[in-house]
Structures are given as C-alpha cells and as structure tokens.
Amino acid sequence: MSHPMSNHPILVTGGGGLLGRTLASLSTPDRPIVAVGRSELDVTDAESIARALGRHRPTAVVNAAAMTDVDGCERDPEAAMLANAAGPGLLAEACTRSATRLVHVSTDFVFDGTKREPYTTDDTPKPISVYGRSKLEGELTVLAAQPGALIVRTSWLFGVGGKNFASRIFEYASATNRLKGIVDMRSLPTYAPDLAARILELINLDTSGTFHCCNSGEPATWFDVARAALDDAGRSDVELIPVTVAELGLPAPRPAFSAMRCVRSEALGLAPMRPWRDAIKAFAAEAAIGPRPAPK
Ligand SMILES: NC(=O)c1ccc[n+]([C@@H]2O[C@H](COP(=O)([O-])OP(=O)(O)OC[C@H]3O[C@@H](n4cnc5c(N)ncnc54)[C@H](OP(=O)(O)O)[C@@H]3O)[C@@H](O)[C@H]2O)c1
Numbered sequence: 001m002s003h004p005m006s007n008h009p010i011l012v013t014g015g016g017g018l019l020g021r022t023l024a025s026l027s028t029p030d031r032p033i034v035a036v037g038r039s040e041l042d043v044t045d046a047e048s049i050a051r052a053l054g055r056h057r058p059t060a061v062v063n064a065a066a067m068t069d070v071d072g073c074e075r076d077p078e079a080a081m082l083a084n085a086a087g088p089g090l091l092a093e094a095c096t097r098s099a100t101r102l103v104h105v106s107t108d109f110v111f112d113g114t115k116r117e118p119y120t121t122d123d124t125p126k127p128i129s130v131y132g133r134s135k136l137e138g139e140l141t142v143l144a145a146q147p148g149a150l151i152v153r154t155s156w157l158f159g160v161g162g163k164n165f166a167s168r169i170f171e172y173a174s175a176t177n178r179l180k181g182i183v184d185m186r187s188l189p190t191y192a193p194d195l196a197a198r199i200l201e202l203i204n205l206d207t208s209g210t211f212h213c214c215n216s217g218e219p220a221t222w223f224d225v226a227r228a229a230l231d232d233a234g235r236s237d238v239e240l241i242p243v244t245v246a247e248l249g250l251p252a253p254r255p256a257f258s259a260m261r262c263v264r265s266e267a268l269g270l271a272p273m274r275p276w277r278d279a280i281k282a283f284a285a286e287a288a289i290g291p292r293p294a295p296k
Contacts, residue, residue, distance in 0.1 A: 014065030113255025181223030
C-alpha cells in the first residue's frame with residue numbers, strides 16, 4: 001500500500017498533540033515525518049483531508065488526532081463520536097482512495113477493566129465510557145474503509161507537554177507538595193517517544209491488523225507512577241495522598257484494570273518496549289526537573 005517514492009513523508013494528524021509532536025521530532029532527511037495540526041487537517045472535514053493528502057502525498061498516514069479528554073467526551077458524546085469515530089472513517093476512506101496505508105491510534109479504554117491479567121487482541125472490547133465507545137467505533141470505521149489498516153492501541157500515554165496526570169506531575173509538584181494519586185486503576189504507562197519509535201518500526205515492517213503497544217513491566221496505579229516520577233526527579237518531599245476514582249467524582253467511568261499485552265508483536269519477534277519504570281526515568285531526565293530550591 002505504500003508509494004514507491006520513498007522521500008515522500010509520513011503524514012501525522014493531530015500534530016499539536018503529544019504523540020503527533022513526538023512523531024514529528026523523529027523526522028530525518030531519509031524518513032521525513034510531517035505532523036499537521038487541526039487547522040491544516042481536520043479529520044472531520046473530508047475536503048481538508050483531501051487537500052492535505054494532495055499536498056504531502058504521504059507514504060503512510062498516522063492518525064494521532066483524537067478527542068482525548070475522557071470526561072469531556074462523556075459530557076459531549078456527539079463531539080466525541082465525530083472526532084474519534086466519524087473523522088477516522090473519513091480519513092481511512094481518503095487514504096484508501098490514494099492507496100496510502102493508515103495507522104490509527106486507539107486505546108486501552110476500549111476494554112471494560114474486569115480482567116485481572118493483561119488484555120490481548122483476542123479479548124473482546126467492551127468499553128464503559130463514551131470515550132472508549134467512540135474510540136472502538138473509530139477502529140471499526142477505519143477497518144471498514146481500509147481492512148489492511150494498522151490499529152495501534154496504547155495505554156496511559158505520557159510525556160513532556162502531555163495533558164494527563166503523569167505528563168503533568170512535575171508541573172503539579174512545582175505548585176504544591178501534596179498530590180492525590182489514584183490507587184484503584186491499573187495499567188501500563190507508555191512513554192510517547194517509545195510509542196512513536198514502535199509505530200515507525202511497525203510501518204517499516206509493512207504489517208497490518210491490531211497491535212497493543214505499551215511499555216512493559218508490572219501493571220501500575222497512577223499512585224505508583226507518580227511516586228516513581230517524583231522520586232526520579234528528586235522530589236521525595238512531595239506527599240502523595242492515595243485516593244479512589246470514586247472519591248474524585250469524575251464524570252466518566254474508567255476501567256479498573258486495562259494493562260495490555262501484544263501477542264502479535266511477540267509472534268513477530270519484536271522486542272518488548274522497555275519497562276515503564278525505565279521510561280519514567282527517561283521522562284524525568286527529559287523534563288529536567290530538579291529538587292525544589294531550599295527556601296532562603
Ligand atoms: N493520552 C493518553 O493517556 C492516551 C492513552 C491511550 C491512547 N491514547 C490515544 O493516543 C492518541 C494520541 O493521544 P495524545 O495523548 O497525543 O492526544 P492529545 O495530546 O490530546 O492530542 C490529540 C490532538 O488531536 C487534535 N484533534 C482533536 N480533534 C481533531 C480533529 N477533528 N482534527 C484534527 N485534529 C484534532 C487535538 O487538537 P485540539 O487540541 O485542537 O483539540 C490534539 O492536538 C489518541 O488516539 C488517543 O486516543 C491516548
């Protein structure tokens with residue numbers, strides 16, 4: 001499905017987001033990667049998709065665009081379905097018309113969280129939130145329009161500039177030294193640079209189907225992840241207060257357990273992505289957060 005002219009770029013949607021920016025940072029002259037924001041390519045607008053594909057003539061497209069605010073999706077299901085399901089369908093149709101492979105990024109939140117060992121691609125998704133349902137619908141609309149598309153599910157994506165709890169931990173820690181960490185959700189945190197590298201590896205392999213791509217290790221709670229990140233940044237002084245999801249009163253239900261394992265990557269002989277604990281160390285170094293200066 002790829003164009004023979006190899007100097008055409010990989011085109012990434014959602015270029016203003018964490019994964020989009022991270023993929024763009026891996027661009028090289030031999031393998032250019034162009035990430036475009038919503039103003040250049042809105043996945044819900046067929047004309048803007050056609051214009052961007054015509055302009056860049058990509059060898060492959062990675063859809064890193066999504067409405068990722070889980071509670072925002074719960075409040076506005078229509079917007080969630082548009083961005084996470086209908087839009088990816090339009091993008092897949094356009095990619096199929098121009099014989100371009102689509103890599104569509106999805107989530108561990110397609111699972112209901114009742115399992116106690118990592119979900120594999122053989123497990124049936126059963127989302128419990130609007131976000132999860134919209135993302136599952138997105139996988140299906142993509143596969144309907146491009147059966148050979150690559151679906152990459154990831155979990156608890158974090159990195160510098162990201163918006164979730166782990167991504168912003170150092171920002172929070174510079175404002176206060178008491179933070180709440182959720183203790184009754186467990187998954188595998190995934191560092192955006194590691195996911196981006198794995199996506200490029202999968203594109204190189206010219207494979208298709210559904211993959212689970214997350215950092216490896218024991219499934220962790222947000223509390224565990226926060227403690228590890230704060231310790232690595234020399235912020236053992238920050239007190240973490242254990243809380244449950246129910247105590248936070250969030251609008252959207254979350255799966256209690258959503259760690260995933262990738263039997264397809266194992267079958268292909270791909271090395272596991274590094275343990276999340278090592279990825280947190282790299283994140284703390286990248287964020288370059290030092291101990292808080294002593295008060296004068
Ligand atoms: N973050 C996580 O914890 C997590 C976990 C599992 C899976 N994922 C999946 O990983 C992928 C990347 O996530 P991320 O963390 O990089 O998300 P992100 O930082 O929220 O970035 C998503 C980007 O998509 C853009 N976008 C939204 N609607 C769009 C549209 N209609 N057309 C074009 N762009 C649009 C957003 O722009 P605006 O800012 O303008 O809205 C934003 O820049 C998503 O598919 C997400 O579902 C994320």
